[in-house]
Amino acid sequence: MQINHDPVARSVREVYPYRVDLENCDHEPLRHIQVVQAFACLIAADAGSLTVRYVSENTDRYLGIDWQDIIDQPLSRIFSRDLIEQIGLGLSREDGFESLNPIQTFFRIDGQQSLKNVIVHRDGSRILLEIENATEDLQTSGYQQLLARAVARIQNISNHDRLFTETATIIRQLTGYDRVMVYRFDKDYNGEVIAEALADDLEPFFGLHYPHTDIPKQARELYLKNRVRLISDISQSPSRVHSSEAVTDEYLDLTMAGSRGVSPIHLEYLGYMGVNNSLSVAIVLGDRLWGLFALHHYSPKNVDYALRNLLQFIGQIFSGHLSLQAAGRYREQTLTRNLVRLAIGEHITKTRDLFTGLLEGKYTLLNIFNDTTGAVINFEGRQETKGETPPMEDILGLIDWVNNNGVDHDSLIYSNDSVSRDYPAFAPHCDIAAGVMIIYFNPDHADWICWFRPGLTRKITWGGKPEKEEILSREGTRRLGPRRSFQRYVETMEGCSAPWQQAEIDAAYTLRITIINSMIQHYAEVKQINERLKKAYEDLETFSYTVSHDLRAPLRAINGYAEILEEEFREVLTDDARTLIMGIQRGVDQMNTFITDILELSRVGSGGLKLSPVDVAPLVSEVVNESRPVYAREEDFAVRVDKDLPPVVADRRLLRQLYTNLISNALKYMQADEDGSLGIAVGYRRPEEGFEPTIYTVSNTGPGIEDEYRDTIFQMFSRISSNSKTEGTGIGLAIVERIVSRHNGKVWVTNDGLGVTFNFYLDPENQHTFDSDGRDRVSGAA
Amino acid sequence: MYANKILLAEDDTTDAEFFQRALSRLDSPPELVWCKSGTEAYLGLTGQDDASALPRLAILDIKMPGMNGLELLEKIKSDERTKNLPVIIMSSSDEPQDIARAYDCGANGYLVKPNRFQDLRDLVGSIHTFWIKTNRLKPLHD
Numbered sequence: 001m002q003i004n005h006d007p008v009a010r011s012v013r014e015v016y017p018y019r020v021d022l023e024n025c026d027h028e029p030l031r032h033i034q035v036v037q038a039f040a041c042l043i044a045a046d047a048g049s050l051t052v053r054y055v056s057e058n059t060d061r062y063l064g065i066d067w068q069d070i071i072d073q074p075l076s077r078i079f080s081r082d083l084i085e086q087i088g089l090g091l092s093r094e095d096g097f098e099s100l101n102p103i104q105t106f107f108r109i110d111g112q113q114s115l116k117n118v119i120v121h122r123d124g125s126r127i128l129l130e131i132e133n134a135t136e137d138l139q140t141s142g143y144q145q146l147l148a149r150a151v152a153r154i155q156n157i158s159n160h161d162r163l164f165t166e167t168a169t170i171i172r173q174l175t176g177y178d179r180v181m182v183y184r185f186d187k188d189y190n191g192e193v194i195a196e197a198l199a200d201d202l203e204p205f206f207g208l209h210y211p212h213t214d215i216p217k218q219a220r221e222l223y224l225k226n227r228v229r230l231i232s233d234i235s236q237s238p239s240r241v242h243s244s245e246a247v248t249d250e251y252l253d254l255t256m257a258g259s260r261g262v263s264p265i266h267l268e269y270l271g272y273m274g275v276n277n278s279l280s281v282a283i284v285l286g287d288r289l290w291g292l293f294a295l296h297h298y299s300p301k302n303v304d305y306a307l308r309n310l311l312q313f314i315g316q317i318f319s320g321h322l323s324l325q326a327a328g329r330y331r332e333q334t335l336t337r338n339l340v341r342l343a344i345g346e347h348i349t350k351t352r353d354l355f356t357g358l359l360e361g362k363y364t365l366l367n368i369f370n371d372t373t374g375a376v377i378n379f380e381g382r383q384e385t386k387g388e389t390p391p392m393e394d395i396l397g398l399i400d401w402v403n404n405n406g407v408d409h410d411s412l413i414y415s416n417d418s419v420s421r422d423y424p425a426f427a428p429h430c431d432i433a434a435g436v437m438i439i440y441f442n443p444d445h446a447d448w449i450c451w452f453r454p455g456l457t458r459k460i461t462w463g464g465k466p467e468k469e470e471i472l473s474r475e476g477t478r479r480l481g482p483r484r485s486f487q488r489y490v491e492t493m494e495g496c497s498a499p500w501q502q503a504e505i506d507a508a509y510t511l512r513i514t515i516i517n518s519m520i521q522h523y524a525e526v527k528q529i530n531e532r533l534k535k536a537y538e539d540l541e542t543f544s545y546t547v548s549h550d551l552r553a554p555l556r557a558i559n560g561y562a563e564i565l566e567e568e569f570r571e572v573l574t575d576d577a578r579t580l581i582m583g584i585q586r587g588v589d590q591m592n593t594f595i596t597d598i599l600e601l602s603r604v605g606s607g608g609l610k611l612s613p614v615d616v617a618p619l620v621s622e623v624v625n626e627s628r629p630v631y632a633r634e635e636d637f638a639v640r641v642d643k644d645l646p647p648v649v650a651d652r653r654l655l656r657q658l659y660t661n662l663i664s665n666a667l668k669y670m671q672a673d674e675d676g677s678l679g680i681a682v683g684y685r686r687p688e689e690g691f692e693p694t695i696y697t698v699s700n701t702g703p704g705i706e707d708e709y710r711d712t713i714f715q716m717f718s719r720i721s722s723n724s725k726t727e728g729t730g731i732g733l734a735i736v737e738r739i740v741s742r743h744n745g746k747v748w749v750t751n752d753g754l755g756v757t758f759n760f761y762l763d764p765e766n767q768h769t770f771d772s773d774g775r776d777r778v779s780g781a782a
Numbered sequence: 783m784y785a786n787k788i789l790l791a792e793d794d795t796t797d798a799e800f801f802q803r804a805l806s807r808l809d810s811p812p813e814l815v816w817c818k819s820g821t822e823a824y825l826g827l828t829g830q831d832d833a834s835a836l837p838r839l840a841i842l843d844i845k846m847p848g849m850n851g852l853e854l855l856e857k858i859k860s861d862e863r864t865k866n867l868p869v870i871i872m873s874s875s876d877e878p879q880d881i882a883r884a885y886d887c888g889a890n891g892y893l894v895k896p897n898r899f900q901d902l903r904d905l906v907g908s909i910h911t912f913w914i915k916t917n918r919l920k921p922l923h924d
Contacts, residue, residue: 559897
């Protein structure tokens with residue numbers, strides 16, 4: 001664009017030391033602008049000699065003295081003794097002039113006494129003095145009252161949503177500005193008007209966005225140093241600052257000067273907006289410029305230094321209040337996240353499974369962050385998803401891309417709120433997965449968790465098209481012009497998710513640590529248990545070997561010698577001696593039985609089960625035929641075996657052992673009942689319904705077993721009666737119990753059938769291949 | 783061809799004594815060569831070139847210090863000079879895997895040491911009848 005008449009440029013060019021054009025706009029050195037605004041005059045002196053080295057042209061207006069009469073003069077020639085004393089005081093104080101400003105002094109101008117504010121700053125070896133008009137009717141005490149009331153009102157706002165609007169209202173009441181905005185920066189320093197208080201006849205700016213170029217970096221840096229910025233009456237020409245010939249440095253640094261001149265671009269910008277007076281107060285959180293109170297007035301307005309001071313203080317109060325609230329919210333969110341994280345960790349430890357722990361508890365992966373659509377876990381080659389996710393192959397493609405391009409070699413975390421911008425293949429999944437967060441368990445990036453965040457269609461209403469213009473002047477030089485257009489401009493942004501906050505990234509990182517700790521704990525436990533089990537089995541094998549070999553050898557010796565003694569010395573042995581030898585042999589026999597039983601018990605526990613369908617009836621008949629002679633007695637007794645005992649899936653050897661022990665037990669303990677009948681019965685109870693397992697029974701005549709012994713009889717070495725005539729090791733039923741439980745079954749005793757009945761069933765899961773007729777449904781074999 | 787001898791490798795003095803006693807009750811009992819360890823037995827079997835000095839039968843206990851019965855068995859069966867010597871493993875273990883291992887190593891028989899002396903006497907009788915008397919008529923080798 002070309003403009004013929006460029007008044008702003010012309011008026012400033014004379015006093016503005018730089019040409020700002022497209023080549024150097026980013027470095028526009030605002031603090032070196034050697035002009036001051038018309039609302040004050042400026043004098044800079046050496047802090048040591050108090051000799052004036054810089055002075056603005058407009059001193060006659062504020063001091064009644066021409067600037068030429070001031071340059072290179074000592075301050076004592078210009079100011080009263082009182083004021084010089086105050087300056088001396090400020091120079092000697094640690095906090096400098098902060099508590100002294102403004103120093104109110106009368107100056108005689110055109111024969112009139114005029115009250116001025118003298119504001120002093122020390123800047124290295126110089127002191128800056130600004131002299132501006134003071135408002136007489138506003139006394140200090142009045143400000144203090146105003147301030148106290150404003151602060152109290154702001155601090156009483158507990159509702160975060162109302163904090164901004166109410167503060168804007170309070171500031172407007174206090175200052176009388178036409179418009180008071182709360183202007184907040186995003187992470188890129190684009191601004192948004194988030195609250196506003198304004199005169200009735202003005203168009204609201206609320207909700208409008210402004211590009212970061214509107215308040216450039218160097219301007220933002222100045223706000224951190226000097227928190228209040230007044231641009232008073234842009235229609236008045238600024239005054240040039242002259243330097244003494246004695247100074248060698250080129251420019252006076254005006255950072256601390258409240259009346260520092262304004263960038264011509266910014267003046268132009270305000271002019272286009274129709275603003276005459278602008279007052280901005282920085283809101284700083286931590287070390288970062290959070291936002292501004294931006295005050296606009298459309299006609300000239302006098303703003304006393306005391307009022308600016310007060311606004312700075314309100315800005316600080318507001319920042320404090322804001323950071324308190326932010327800290328509160330942060331704390332609350334962190335607390336919630338920590339609770340979720342701990343719950344998940346606990347669940348992993350408890351369930352001993354990473355996937356169950358992360359996906360199926362009361363809290364899952366999706367509770368860690370707000371707005372997540374879904375998540376995927378990839379661990380040891382297995383993937384599980386939760387919620388809504390893109391197809392797995394696309395996710396794996398993304399991970400591949402991230403691993404190769406997006407994430408640092410050994411970084412453990414990756415987050416992106418617009419992944420399709422960097423990895424266009426993911427663009428079709430923008431609606432559910434515009435943002436991703438990935439944590440890696442290990443630096444090799446093999447195992448990971450990935451969260452997805454939905455895409456937001458964000459409409460941003462800019463307060464005008466967010467581009468600066470290039471202005472070509474008549475002289476043919478190009479310079480940068482501010483935005484002229486303040487027409488609202490709506491931009492739609494797609495493919496972005498809500499941003500991943502630092503707190504969320506931290507939370508993901510801590511979750512990773514929690515998961516790893518839980519897994520390490522889990523693996524350590526399992527490993528320890530495994531090692532213990534292995535050791536136990538090894539011990540058991542050694543034990544069996546010891547029992548079978550080493551214990552039996554001395555028994556053989558005792559028995560053998562006793563037999564040889566009995567045989568070879570038969571003639572000389574008395575009957576008594578022979579009875580004693582038989583006693584020895586009986587003891588040895590008992591010991592041998594013991595050893596056999598213990599061996600059997602240890603065998604039950606070790607080795608795998610060889611499961612197959614076993615025809616029970618023939619097996620039982622075999623066992624009965626073997627056992628019957630062992631327990632022969634004088635009385636007749638009946639042994640009844642049900643011929644249609646259904647087959648069962650079991651380890652044949654163990655099932656045989658099971659029946660041997662139960663039948664031996666029954667034969668051993670059977671007693672004649674009241675009718676005089678004596679015997680045992682081997683049978684079964686039909687399943688009651690459906691696939692209930694068949695219950696097999698071994699019953700014998702005799703008195704029932706008392707309730708208190710029902711469970712203990714299956715324990716090792718337990719015999720109900722210690723003085724029983726019958727012999728036994730007390731291991732037989734323990735073996736039964738062990739065999740049954742190795743088959744995931746159950747054994748119990750009831751006082752029914754012939755008198756006492758032992759009942760058992762074996763693993764119901766294994767029996768399903770058989771129907772109630774005992775036919776193998778898979779193979780058709782019985 | 784072979785001497786009327788039985789070699790017994792047994793570290794347990796009592797078991798050896800019982801075996802000797804059981805053997806002595808037979809009619810015309812063979813001579814018992816008792817070795818207290820596997821190594822001793824191996825040296826005894828291989829230390830001489832005269833094949834006719836070999837026993838008719840070797841009975842080995844499994845559990846012995848140093849070279850155990852199964853290791854000795856493998857050495858016997860892999861040595862040209864002794865591979866035709868019938869070997870019976872005699873052990874107090876009736877574990878199926880022990881029995882299987884013995885046959886895998888080339889045992890000609892596996893016997894569980896009886897608990898009763900009477901049973902041992904019967905067993906030694908049977909061994910004598912089968913391995914000594916029977917095999918005398920039909921030489922094993924070739």
